[in-house]
Amino acid sequence: MELKRILVLCGGKFAFPSLQTLGVEKFLCGIGIGKGEKGILSILDQESKNSGLPYMSFPTKESLSHLRNWIDEIQPDYIFSISFPFLLSEEVLSYGEDKFINFHPGPLPEYRGPMPLFEVLRYQEKETAVSVHFMSEEFDDGAIILKETLPISKNETYGELAIKLSSRTAMVALNIAQMLQYASTIPRTAQDENKARYFEKPEAIDTFIQWNRMPADEIIALINACNPWNQGADAILFGRSVKLLAATLSDELHSELPGKVLQLTQSGSIAVSCIDQKVIHIQIVAGDFGILAAERFIKTTSIPEYILN
Incomplete structure (x- = not known):
């Protein structure tokens, strides 16, 4: 046949x-x-x-x-x-x-x-x-x-x-x-x-992390959804426009405003507060400086002393 x-x-x-x-x-x-x-x-x-x-x-x-x-x-x-x-x-x-x-x-x-x-x-x-x-x-x-x-x-x-x-x-x-x-x-x-639902191709607003609106699990989901095609989810960190490529949810809770960098953890990740009182740990950051591990990214910018303690 x-x-x-x-x-x-x-x-x-x-x-x-x-x-x-x-x-x-x-x-x-x-x-x-x-x-x-x-x-x-x-x-x-x-x-x-x-x-x-x-x-x-x-x-x-x-x-x-x-x-x-x-x-x-x-x-x-x-x-x-x-x-x-x-x-x-x-x-x-x-x-x-x-x-x-x-x-x-x-x-x-x-x-x-x-x-x-x-x-x-x-x-x-x-x-x-x-x-x-x-x-x-x-x-x-x-x-x-x-x-x-x-x-x-x-x-x-x-x-x-x-x-x-x-x-x-x-x-x-x-x-x-x-x-x-x-x-x-x-x-x-x-x-x-x-x-039926039809989704247009994502625009800049769809890939941007809004710290004051998005809970921790939604932020991590967006980071994963943007890796690697958008080189990460867009965000503001330390007042700089960056892209986040990898992050995990922590067991710890906080009482700070959302989007605040809490500390550089012992494992080298950046702990950031979220609106639902949860904390995410960012491992990889990208930007004009390249793609860096979080700890190395910290060294490229001016960081408040308490974060490093």
């Missing part, structure tokens, strides 16, 4: 495990990338030359005008979208009904949008999902084929979760390819619009 030919539209290295898995299993018939860093483009370009697979880059929305013709040339049986950054037009989708399948790295319909990893961490969810659905002219819309959940570990960062989801997406992509190959029918469940 001839295998289904699958063209993958992707957005970067998140899709690499899926590309490799589908390639090894002989389902992959072409790769298209939207935007993408120069290094990633070079890697995919070289791999396509080595393997003989069709490859095309779509750096802008305008460049998508070539997508339908390219698909017509390749004639894939299905098109998988894995972190592809652009919305597909009606012209492109008209290539075939139920031919376009998206792999969304978050629960649908609750976490629609371009960065569900950030949102599930910021809102302290205990689990996330790879949601596979047929594509429509709306972002993250269309009937769901399957939703595979996986747990979020305590203090897991954006980077750690991305790696875990990338590996799981590869397994799910292979499962879907095999389902398309051998199953007589493909499951489809309409998304519940009553549960």
